Amino acid sequence: MNDPKTGNAAVVEVRDVEKVFRRGSEDIHVLRGANLTVPSGEFLALMGPSGSGKSTLLNLIGGLDHPTRGTVSIAGERIDQLSDRRLAAWRARHVGFVFQLYNLMPVLTAERNVELPLLLTHLSKAERMQHVATALAAVGLSHRAQHYPRQLSGGEQQRVGIARGIVTDPTLLLCDEPTGDLDRKAGDEILDLLHALSSEHGKTIIMVTHDPHASARASRTIYLNKGELTHDPKD
Secondary structure, eight states: OOOOTTOBBEEEEEEEEEEEEEEETTTEEEEEEEEEETTTTOOEEEETTSSSHHHHHHHHHTSOOOSSEEEEETTTTEGGGGOHHHHHHHHHHHHEEETTTTTOOTSHHHHHHHHGGGGSOOHEEEEHHHHHHHHHHTOOOGGTTTTOGGSOOOOHHHHHHHHHHHTTOOOOEEEESTTSOOHHHHHHHHHHHHHHHHHHHHHHEEEEEEEEETTTTEEEEEEETTEESOTTTOO
């Protein structure tokens, strides 16, 4: 299905999704009838107060959890119907994750950190290194490939995290507060990079953020409030 506004193929289609967590005898409704379409190549910002369900929605789109009700389709595939085992294999092929705190292995070089997702593939060592070199070049860190995380600035560590996220050429890049632990200058550099990955390389990106400055760099912003999606932050 194509997105009616852009004409681009819809990569993400969330339909009537609810997510309910059980806490003791109480049901916690985190998402209530969420509907979202993300076309190919869009850089979408997802905003809302703490506890509004942003990370929960990101986890459902990334196949880290199942909805209580509703459907989640990525590139035409119903991932809400996949078993945990099949979902893990699907994630390895289709989703790149970027985290606020980088999640780099301190005993591995930048190159080896970026290689980690490729260890789940059938690529040869030479092929993995070619993919790693391409990803590091895309984030401007070819010259830092042999450096360890402790030898890199926060912004450089996040660039390594992004390189790791794109090294498998995923269908989706999901970013959870990617600038939350950076100063403004380093954060702007990361936002420049994400924008370029979307506008120049056609990557479909969904970014959870609390920062209006960060969301302004996205092509569209959606707000979550009390488990419901809206285009207006005041709703």
